[in-house]
Amino acid sequence: MSWGGSKSTDRILMHLAEIGAGRCTITDDVVVAETDPDMSQVLVGLLVLHEDLSYASRQRTEAETAMRIVAEERERLLEDRRRAVEARDQFLAVAAHELRTPLTTLSLLADRLMAMQGSIRVADSSAAEIQRQHLARLKRQVERLSALVVEMLDVSRITRGQLDLVPAPVDLRDVVHEVLDRFDLEIMRHDVTVKVDAPSPVRGTWDAAHIDQVVTNLVSNALKYGAGQPIEVSVRAETSHAVIVVRDHGIGIPDDEQTKIFGPFTRAVAAKHHEGLGLGLWVAHQIVQASGGRIKVDSRPQKGSTFTVELPL
């Protein structure tokens, strides 16, 4: 190959510089008009190079456009999802809140009707008995609905990040006693003994209403899954933290379920046998975690479960 001196080199370099900038002035006419066959070949080569580069560049632009569209779509979907979750939580909160007043009225009226029944003279005793049974069912269903609504509202508040703790000085023994007082009727109904071991004050700074809820959920579970066996609740202070323990001797939790029970909508036993949304332990876990503490379970099937809550002192 003979190069036509530096002039040819200059031409090639000029073309290369243009190709590098994404342009090309080599046309078919230029190639045909070229008298030097070597130079003509070089020009064809450069033309092919330019076309290859242009193709690659177009491909890259197209790929970049496609990626941008995908990214935008992803962003849009994420935004849609965020809005949907927000709308769901908002709905949950409003629904749970609004349901409470009619439920209270229903609960009070069912109680009153049951109380009044004994004092009303009814001619047809079998009809009276049916009425009594229906009222008892009505009351049970209202209680069930109430428990679900309470759970719903708590969950909606946690998922909306409204778990604002208001810590204040409190004795955990008072919290535990208050919870157990509220469970008085249910404890009697389950015919269960609840032993409380709280020998000395356990004072610290926690959000009493939330810790109340943690203890409420644990005691409620102990009653639900305790198989009528005694329940033990203890409160004590250790060097760096306070410890609340709720122990039952009921059906227990299989090993493989123990890690899951603090997640939302999980339950170690079939839902049809037990009421609730399966969120009590999740709510408890969220509250304890937000309080800087931890909650753990120790359980063996058919032997019972021990839930331990540790809160920083």
Added chain:
Amino acid sequence: MIIDDDDDLREALVDVMSAQGYDVAPFADARVALAALEEGPTPFLILLDLMMPGMSGWEFRAAQLANPKLLSIPVVVVTAGSMLTDGVHTLSDVEILRKPFDVSTLVTITARYAAAS
């Protein structure tokens, strides 16, 4: 005294209280209830709803505390809020009765205030 704008709930509360032998003064409007308190006899307890049109439960409580004649009347706030935050903690010195509740809870609480009065 019962202050609640929900007619059915208020009537149910009146029925429960009357059945327990208490004299009940029900009000759907907190402003009217406040006026009645200033004029009439002093109840041993006020059951107070929070979310009411016109004067809210919070406003009622503030007005009550601003009146030396009324400030010592105990108040139990009846609220649909949960254990979790609902602004109830901004009310000082009131007992909170969270909906839903049953007759025995209501009777227990009322009896405690009746005994203390």
